[in-house]
Amino acid sequence: MSETARFKATLQDVARTAGVSLATVDRVVNRRDGVRGKTVARVEAALAKLGYRPDAAAARLARNQTFRFAFILPTGANSFMTNLDEQVRRTADWLASQRAFIDVLHVDVFDPDALAGALASLSSSYDGVATIALDHPKVRAAIDDAANRGIRVVTLVSDAPSSRRLHYVGIDNPAAGRTAAALMGRFLCGRRGSVGVIAGSLVLRDHAERQFGFHQILSSEYPELSPLAAVEGRDDNERTRMLTARLLSSQPDLAGLYSVGAGNRGIAAALEASGRAHDIVWIAHELTVHTRALLLRGVIDAIINQDPGHEARSAARVLLAHCLGDPVMPDQERINIDIFLRDNLP
Template sequence: MRKATIPDIARHAGLSTATVDRALNGRKGVSAANRHRVLKAAEELGVLPSEGMVRLPSRPAHLVFLIPFGQNKFMRDLARSITNLSTALPLVASCNIVTMDGIGPDALDRALDAVSPNTHGVGIITTDQPRSRATINRLCESGVRVVTIASDLPDTARSSYVGVDNRIAGRTAGQIMGMLAQGRTGNVAVILGSRRFHGHSERERGFREFLREQLPTLTVASAIETGEDNRRSNAATLDLLRRMPDIAGIYCVGASRTGIVEAIEPLGPRRPSLIMHDLTDSSREWLRRQLVDVVIDQNPRLVGEQAVIRLLGSIAATTPLLSLKPIEPRIILRENIPAAAP
């Protein structure tokens, strides 16, 4: 199916191509009623998602997304969402997904070597470190627009952050842990990929905050960084269970989830409560088998779509600062698992 064009939108809306062009690019001379007709027609033709009420560039843009895949299924779902929407948008001239071979500043620098000089916008997932921030600022200074995805780097010139409010996600996990504990006292553990991910450190902070404020009977006895490695998370969980056989719960902040599940599975109903992030084929199955209690999902389809739209919006805007509207996390239980994407 070919991409819809401005003339297609004009015919669908019953307006001139000039009016459509002005409406899509936020120019003056378009009435509110006609602007609404244009945006509605664009949505119906699949040019804009329902969230796409943003200014768009007048010319097709070249976009690049730097994504550290590793063992993380969320990243692959995110990349698929970005590619699917970009393919359907006439204002995306090209969309290149660059697979990063790590999560830190070295991997970011290597990935940027693959970015073409004609690139208009870059979406990035990386750790919040001084070198990463400096790299992003240099990229912005060169005229390239940048959005951070899933984990923010707030002290940079990036245009926008796309993802959940990770501190609130952590507080949500804290409240759920309290509900699962049912008034019991005891220890819980936090297992995270890396505190260098701003999102991971914010989730841990929110979780600890909630327990300290609302659930003083639960204590975070252990916080373990795994580097998103399943072997490390498995060994760390087994060691945790040996040291604290009565541990009440585990909050898995990032990836390396398989190692945790494999460690607690032999315990059967005596296992600690387990909360994790991101709904994937694996976490669906773990929910069904009652190996995981709750999944806090950040909806990779929506994150990917908004990353593309916000990147296009930042390219068109006279200022790189857009309003920040974090995506609301979804609480997934065994009884409300959404159908898998086709």
């Protein structure tokens, strides 16, 4: 790196290097007419020499331009979504430095009418929205309507791919389900029995895709294991406790449990009350303070995780990039699937 590139060059530096006025540099940088070709070449040479990069936030400040985004997150006490909410609010601090601002709205995302209504009622003052999505006709129509009104839409964690959303921020959920099945098969290591699947809601595409991937691998590669039809706990601890207790009593050969969504404290309560917490292999999603403790105690055997901080920042970056007309970098915005055992907890 050259000595001149070690500092952040300003337009004043460029003007001094090129031997022209600041007004002339401004005209060249902003592609305005009225500058001779030789002068343009001299200014462009100075820009290249100094490694000048325009400050987009400063330019927006000069134009008094700001952006406003909404993040639609679920109501309730789901630990992963609570973490995501916290990360969105942290991201808001960074985004404010870019002259962009976030409002967080809480909606029952399991209810298509409620979610579609929230999208439909978004003010046209919003430049973009990041939303947990249901792959439901009403929600897809509401996303399309928001796009028609000029609101850029990014789906977050759960997708609605046939809608007019611009980008999906989340993991590859079928792959996550296949990963859970591969872990289940290896942990059970030749044992025979049934495997229960507890989802939050199969209307959520991420939950439906995970259980699809799980059944796909378990049925084809582990014929000694019988995956049961998924039941829906709506990510509620008491409901998942009751569903787990019912599985334990109705399926005496139950060998494993795959928790597709949240409500894990309810599952743990039922397993521990049955005395079978260390006999049944349990694969869960999302590393939270509660699932971490269950993993350390050996109640959960493995956790499939997605990074809520990465997702919050990615959604904000993608919305800002679309507002500015900048490219989205796929490698930077890819959300990885993490696998945690108690031996590799961060």
